[in-house]
Amino acid sequence: xxxxxxxxxxxxxxxxxxxxxxxxxxxxxxxxxxxxxxxxxxxxxxxxxxxxxxxxxxxxxxxxxxxxxxxxxxxxxxxxxxxxxxxxxxxxxxxxxxxxxxxxxxxxxxxxxxxxxxxxxxxxxxxxxxxxxxxxxxxxxxxxxxxxxxxxxxxxxxxxxxxxxxxxxxxxxxxxxxxxxxxxxxxxxxxxxxxxxxxxxxxxxxxxxxxxxxxxxxxxxxxxxxxxxxxxxxxxxxxxxxxxxxxxxxxxxxxxxxxxxxxxxxxxxx
Amino acid sequence: xxxxxxxxxxxxxxxxxxxxxxxxxxxxxxxxxxxxxxxxxxxxxxxxxxxxxxxxxxxxxxxxxxxxxxxxxxxxxxxxxxxxxxxxxxxxxxxxxxxxxxxxxxxxxxxxxxxxxxxxxxxxxxxxxxxxxxxxxxxxxxxxxxxxxxxxxxxxxxxxxxxxxxxxxxxxxxxxxxxxxxxxxxxxxxxxxxxxxxxxxxxxxxxxxxxxxxxxxxxxxxxxxxxxxxxxxxxxxxxxxxxxxxxxxxxxxxxxxxxxxxxxxxxxxxxxxxxxxxxxxxxxxxxxxxxxxxxxxxxxxxxxxxxxxxxxxxxxxxxxxxxxxxxxxxxxxx
Numbered sequence: 001x002x003x004x005x006x007x008x009x010x011x012x013x014x015x016x017x018x019x020x021x022x023x024x025x026x027x028x029x030x031x032x033x034x035x036x037x038x039x040x041x042x043x044x045x046x047x048x049x050x051x052x053x054x055x056x057x058x059x060x061x062x063x064x065x066x067x068x069x070x071x072x073x074x075x076x077x078x079x080x081x082x083x084x085x086x087x088x089x090x091x092x093x094x095x096x097x098x099x100x101x102x103x104x105x106x107x108x109x110x111x112x113x114x115x116x117x118x119x120x121x122x123x124x125x126x127x128x129x130x131x132x133x134x135x136x137x138x139x140x141x142x143x144x145x146x147x148x149x150x151x152x153x154x155x156x157x158x159x160x161x162x163x164x165x166x167x168x169x170x171x172x173x174x175x176x177x178x179x180x181x182x183x184x185x186x187x188x189x190x191x192x193x194x195x196x197x198x199x200x201x202x203x204x205x206x207x208x209x210x211x212x213x214x215x216x217x218x219x220x221x222x223x224x225x226x227x228x229x230x231x232x233x234x235x236x237x238x239x240x241x242x243x244x245x246x247x248x249x250x251x252x253x254x255x256x257x258x259x260x261x262x263x264x265x266x267x268x269x270x
Numbered sequence: 271x272x273x274x275x276x277x278x279x280x281x282x283x284x285x286x287x288x289x290x291x292x293x294x295x296x297x298x299x300x301x302x303x304x305x306x307x308x309x310x311x312x313x314x315x316x317x318x319x320x321x322x323x324x325x326x327x328x329x330x331x332x333x334x335x336x337x338x339x340x341x342x343x344x345x346x347x348x349x350x351x352x353x354x355x356x357x358x359x360x361x362x363x364x365x366x367x368x369x370x371x372x373x374x375x376x377x378x379x380x381x382x383x384x385x386x387x388x389x390x391x392x393x394x395x396x397x398x399x400x401x402x403x404x405x406x407x408x409x410x411x412x413x414x415x416x417x418x419x420x421x422x423x424x425x426x427x428x429x430x431x432x433x434x435x436x437x438x439x440x441x442x443x444x445x446x447x448x449x450x451x452x453x454x455x456x457x458x459x460x461x462x463x464x465x466x467x468x469x470x471x472x473x474x475x476x477x478x479x480x481x482x483x484x485x486x487x488x489x490x491x492x493x494x495x496x497x498x499x500x501x502x503x504x505x506x507x508x509x510x511x512x513x514x515x516x517x518x519x520x521x522x523x524x525x526x527x528x529x530x531x532x533x534x535x536x537x538x539x540x541x542x543x544x545x546x547x548x549x550x551x552x553x554x555x556x557x558x559x560x561x562x563x564x565x566x567x568x569x570x571x572x573x574x575x576x577x578x579x580x581x582x583x584x585x586x587x588x589x590x591x592x593x594x595x596x597x598x599x600x601x602x603x604x
Contacts (some may be wrong), residue, residue: 020379023376023379024376024377027373027376027377028373028377031362031364031365034364034365034369035362035364038364038405039364066495076588103358103360103361103362103363104356104357104358104360105357105360105361105362106360107321107354107360108354108355108356108360108374109377110325110326111324111325111326111349111352111353111354111431112349112374112377112378113346113349113350113377113378113379113425118377124342219500239549249480270321270326270327
């Protein structure tokens with residue numbers, strides 16, 4: 001028998017073009033950013049928590065006296081809090097995708113003539129936009145409590161780019177967790193055993209030499225410390241050593257492994 | 271336009287590395303411009319079938335042509351001619367009703383003005399205009415369902431897949447949704463819907479297939495399925511289960527098919543209702559058993575299901591395989 005392909009009356013003809021893929025990504029990024037504004041707890045998580053960390057740690061750990069290079073703990077702390085906040089923020093990626101899956105939104109998106117990569121592309125782009133906002137807020141609050149980065153303006157921008165890239169690559173890992181978890185509560189629970197060792201057994205809050213000896217090997221070589229040291233050296237105008245390169249290599253490695261995992265998981269789920 | 275909007279041939283889909291066959295060789299043809307029903311209990315494979323036809327999942331083997339396009343070879347083309355409303359109202363709770371529809375319009379690659387106009391039109395049509403700019407968290411279950419259906423209709427697709435569209439709705443909302451679906455079909459839309467409500471299939475579907483454990487166990491029009499059973503169901507009610515059991519021994523040979531006994535009630539499927547009823551009464555009376563009630567009724571799709579599968583449609587407790595359990599958990603939370 002003959003089958004005459006159908007056409008829909010209101011959709012535009014050229015669906016595969018790059019222009020539409022970009023628009024799909026932006027549409028979904030915008031949707032994810034709107035969620036940040038509309039879920040009060042998300043806003044608290046995003047803004048209030050890092051501000052509290054800056055204020056509390058600056059005065060609590062700062063009271064221990066000089067134990068960081070350069071002497072000013074606030075200068076040591078703020079770049080660390082920036083990295084920590086972007087990692088904690090990525091939990092939202094895992095939770096959000098798990099919820100989309102639970103609510104059937106992923107199923108809906110997969111049946112639409114949109115670019116399929118836009119679901120993950122839009123999500124990770126929204127993460128980056130959120131991180132830019134967090135960067136500005138924390139830098140501002142840091143300045144109010146004495147943060148004075150010694151590096152130049154362009155070094156500061158470079159530091160921000162290194163950090164945003166690292167966070168972007170990490171987002172794909174959290175996307176994978178969100179898609180692999182059976183529900184959003186589990187997704188959230190799955191991120192904790194990953195996040196806490198990576199952020200606290202690191203150089204985010206205290207220098208390597210102050211950590212227990214047995215922890216130093218892990219702390220020195222893990223990606224979060226490398227990214228933190230890169231961001232901090234650039235911001236404060238310290239010699240960057242190989243931290244920037246190591247951070248970039250880790251970023252590339254993380255996305256090379258985790259993005260295909262996330263994409264493959266996205267293909268499997270509905 | 272072609273005769274069939276959907277043609278599936280020998281669709282197999284396995285999960286858990288082949289351990290579980292959700293679909294085990296399903297073929298069906300959906301005539302253009304009708305409501306076609308996929309009837310079956312939980313876990314029978316209905317949702318998997320809809321997901322394959324709507325390109326959300328790929329089949330393990332077999333092929334399907336939807337709107338003239340192969341779902342595996344040209345999924346992008348298929349997506350432009352279908353609308354899908356999944357089992358759970360897939361609305362973004364952080365957006366308003368209007369924003370939900372506009373987003374779907376954008377993702378259908380409509381121009382902004384078209385997407386906005388179409389969203390407004392659908393919200394008005396589905397009685398949601400006054401809630402258009404409220405977050406969907408404030409919507410009732412029936413409103414979310416209507417919004418979900420509206421989202422499937424944004425691009426005005428000629429083929430619509432509805433996966434259990436009225437599950438969890440109150441009777442009035444269900445009636446409303448049925449009226450909407452009937453209106454769409456009058457306008458020329460082809461609808462494939464899944465349901466575990468036999469009443470729904472009876473009311474809406476011109477043709478249907480019955481699915482159980484991933485296989486089609488019956489197909490035809492609803493009246494064909496009913497008549498395959500015999501014409502009438504004879505329902506006899508007794509005062510005690512003991513009476514019912516004794517009577518069963520006397521009358522079970524009146525029907526060629528096995529009787530359905532539920533406590534004090536015996537149901538027999540018979541060809542000639544009045545003749546069978548008279549015969550049954552004669553035998554019961556001569557054994558001095560008191561009969562409490564007698565009724566003759568047309569068979570329902572419930573009877574069809576019971577007859578085909580040996581179990582009732584709604585009481586089915588399905589084995590939920592690992593890959594499907596997300597859905598079951600979702601259901602438990604709902």
